[in-house]
Amino acid sequence: MQSCRDLPLRKQGEGVLLQSSQYIPESVCLILNRLKAAGHEACLVGGCVRDLYCGIMPQDYDIVTSARPEEVSSLFSHTIPVGINFGVLIVIEGGQRYEVATFRTEDSYADGRRPTQVAFATAEEDVKRRDFTINGLLFDPEAGRLIDYVGGCRDIENRIVRTIGDPERRFAEDHLRMLRAVRFAANLGYDIDGDVLKAIRGHVEDIQRISAERKRDELCKLLTRGGARRGMELLAETALLGEIMPEVAALQGIEQPETFHPEGDVWEHTLMMLSLLPVEGGTDSRLAWSVIMHDLGKAVTRTVDERGVHFYGHVQRGEEIARQIMERLRFSGADIETILALIRCHMLFMNVKEMRPSRLKRFLRMPDFALHLQLHRLDCLGSHGMLDNYEFCRAQLSEMPEEELRPPRLITGYDLMEMGFTPGPVFARILQEVEDAQLNGTVSSAEDARQMVLSYWAPAG
Numbered sequence: 001m002q003s004c005r006d007l008p009l010r011k012q013g014e015g016v017l018l019q020s021s022q023y024i025p026e027s028v029c030l031i032l033n034r035l036k037a038a039g040h041e042a043c044l045v046g047g048c049v050r051d052l053y054c055g056i057m058p059q060d061y062d063i064v065t066s067a068r069p070e071e072v073s074s075l076f077s078h079t080i081p082v083g084i085n086f087g088v089l090i091v092i093e094g095g096q097r098y099e100v101a102t103f104r105t106e107d108s109y110a111d112g113r114r115p116t117q118v119a120f121a122t123a124e125e126d127v128k129r130r131d132f133t134i135n136g137l138l139f140d141p142e143a144g145r146l147i148d149y150v151g152g153c154r155d156i157e158n159r160i161v162r163t164i165g166d167p168e169r170r171f172a173e174d175h176l177r178m179l180r181a182v183r184f185a186a187n188l189g190y191d192i193d194g195d196v197l198k199a200i201r202g203h204v205e206d207i208q209r210i211s212a213e214r215k216r217d218e219l220c221k222l223l224t225r226g227g228a229r230r231g232m233e234l235l236a237e238t239a240l241l242g243e244i245m246p247e248v249a250a251l252q253g254i255e256q257p258e259t260f261h262p263e264g265d266v267w268e269h270t271l272m273m274l275s276l277l278p279v280e281g282g283t284d285s286r287l288a289w290s291v292i293m294h295d296l297g298k299a300v301t302r303t304v305d306e307r308g309v310h311f312y313g314h315v316q317r318g319e320e321i322a323r324q325i326m327e328r329l330r331f332s333g334a335d336i337e338t339i340l341a342l343i344r345c346h347m348l349f350m351n352v353k354e355m356r357p358s359r360l361k362r363f364l365r366m367p368d369f370a371l372h373l374q375l376h377r378l379d380c381l382g383s384h385g386m387l388d389n390y391e392f393c394r395a396q397l398s399e400m401p402e403e404e405l406r407p408p409r410l411i412t413g414y415d416l417m418e419m420g421f422t423p424g425p426v427f428a429r430i431l432q433e434v435e436d437a438q439l440n441g442t443v444s445s446a447e448d449a450r451q452m453v454l455s456y457w458a459p460a461g
Contacts, residue, residue: 023057024044024052024061024141025061025094025096026094027093027094027095027096027098028044028061028063028093028098028141029141029142030093030094031063031076031091031093031098031100032044032063032140032141032142033142034075034076035063035065035067035072035075035100036142038067038071038075040065040066040067040071041065041066041103041123042063042064042065042066042067043063043064043065043123043138043139043140043141043147044061044062044063044064044138044139044140044141045062045063045064045126045127045137045138045139046062046130046135046136046137047060047062047135048060048061048062048139049137049138049139049146050134050135050137050152050156052139052146053137053139053146053153053156054156060098061098062098062099062101063091063098063099063100063101064100064101064102064103064123064126064138065100065101065102065103066102066103066122066123067102068087068102068120069081069084069087069088069089069102072089072091072100072102073089076091076092076093078091078092078093079091079092080092080097082099083101086101086104087101087102087103087104087120088100088101088102089101102120103120103121103122103123103125103126104119104120104121104125104126104129105119105121105125105126105129106119106129106173123138123147123149124149127149127150127164128149128150128164128165129164130164131163131164131170131174131177131180132152132161132162132163132164132177132180132181132184133150133151133152133154133155133162133163133164134152134155134156134161134162134184134188134190135152135184136148136149136150136152136164137152137153150164159188159189159190159191160190160191160192160193161181161184161185161188161190161191161192161193161196162193162195162196163177163181163193163196163199167193167195167196167198167199167200168199168202168203171199171200171203171206172203172206175203175206175207175209175210176207176210176214176215176218178199178200178203178204178206178207178238178240179207179210179215179218179219179222179240179244180218181196181200182200182222182231182234182235182238182240183218183219183221183222183231185227185230185231185234186222186226186227186228186230186231186234187221187222187225187226187227187231188227189226189227189230192234197237197238200238200240201238201239204238204239204240204243205243207240207243207244208243212328212329212330213329213330215244215329216329216330216331219244219329220285220288222235223274223277223283223285223288223289223292224277224282224283224284224285224288225282225283226279228274228275228277228283228288229271229272229274229275232248232270232271232274232292233271236249236252245292245325247296247299247321247324247325248270248292248293248296248325250299250300251265251266251267251270251295251296251298251299252265252267253265253267254266254267254298254299254302255302255309256269256298256309257308257309259384260383260384261383261384262383262384263382263383266295266298266299269295269382269383270291270292270295270382272381272382272383273291273378273379273381273382274288274291274292276378276381276382277291277378284371285335286335286338286339286342286368286371287342287371287374287375289326289335289339290339290342290343290346290371290375291375291378293318293321293322293325293339293343294318294342294343294346294375294379295314295318296317296318296321296322296325296343297311297313297314297315297316297317297318297319297320297321298311298314298318300314300317300321301313301314301317315343315344315346315347318343319340319343319344322339322340322343323336323340326339338367338368338371341366341367341368341372342368342371342372342375345363345366345372346372346375346376346379348363349376349389349390349393350389352389352392352393353389353392356440357439357440357441358435358436358437358439358440360396361400361404361405361439362439364393364396364397364400364405365405365406373390373393373394376389376390376393377390407438407439409431409435410434410435410438410443410444410445410446410448410449411431411434411446411449411450411453412431413427413431415446415450416430416431416453419450419453419454419459420459421457421459422459426457430453430457433456434449434452434453437449437452
């Protein structure tokens, strides 16, 4: 055992304060202390310990204990047996959910995800069946003692992702660990150990045995928690990208006109945009996915003639390909539609200064326009660098009163019926043209709208 160090701490109420920015919540300490008071070992494990070691506030806390599941359940009034066969319970304390798992070892993995059998074990045995050394640390807040059986502190200091034990065995147990290795390296800014890289490349096709939902969730974390560019580069380097999203891998080597894309091919353009994704406060996953997929159509529409390189219809083809990817990865319907809208509209920004007022106002009030604007900014910064249309849109939004952007309707379908019109498809056309006139400033009152309708349309009969 390598006992790394005692972490500096002091009590704050019933919680533990490690540094000014690191606070272990009272509810976590309560769970640990209650388990210990009942005669069991209990400590924090995994990513939260890694984060505490690095001076980062953890996003969640996982607890391991020598207590059996039935003993854990008896000590807490609110538990959920999410993985009772594997010794895992959710304990609800202080309104929060915490995973509490019994120390265990695992037998062979028949499906590349779940062990065929588990046996309760010691803390050291439990740690040595986990995935990566940086996730194999234990921490006892009461004593302030961090326990390292696997060299995790050394690998954190050296900024390297290494499996606990043989990488071939670890990846055979759960194929998703190959993708997790890339994700941790990207998010943390670490390198991947050479033997780990070799094992991933040798078994990359096994990722196909993992469910779409698990792959999607790992990719979302890779893209939104920092290091998205590095993550995509590692996915390509390990060949995982070609297995999971060959349509994105196909962007490599697709050359573009240098006038608008001095950065290089479509792949490099995409990587540059990823490198500009915001880190502070996190990245909206829909924005990140739209960056990856906004130019997918270029790989299948590129043509060259005497006038140069063209990508006719790349937006429409890109939408089709993006939908296929997202349906394959089981995205929600809402996310699919938002991301497709981002792809569909990303080229419209080039015309904003020439749009009629009605068209511009409709454009600026699109759902999720803030995301559209962010994507356009990244698109520009990842290529020619010109932000004039971006700044134009921002100025319009800041200067235009809300009532001008979204004015109340001057006329409704009920008004049309009172005027003698029969409900039907013509209603939508009339109402839109009246609103266009309103947005353009050519009509400004209900009476103006009525006169416009009667001038251009006559009610049946």
